Amino acid sequence: MDCIFCQIVxxxxxxxxxxxxxxxxxxRDINPQAPIHLVIIPKRHIPSLTHLSEEDLPxxx
Numbered sequence: 001m002d003c004i005f006c007q008i009v010x011x012x013x014x015x016x017x018x019x020x021x022x023x024x025x026x027x028r029d030i031n032p033q034a035p036i037h038l039v040i041i042p043k044r045h046i047p048s049l050t051h052l053s054e055e056d057l058p059x060x061x
Contacts, residue, residue: 009041
């Protein structure tokens, strides 16, 4: 997939990465709506909640 978030994960779009591991990445929002506005996403492309599988459950907290 080539969505904006996949491009951030791939390093094609620069971002201020605050945390990353094998499964997730956290970065500052480029248009923050609060003094601290972070975006935390899975590194694997998941198009929507309806596409979640059993193996994705740990990502959901």
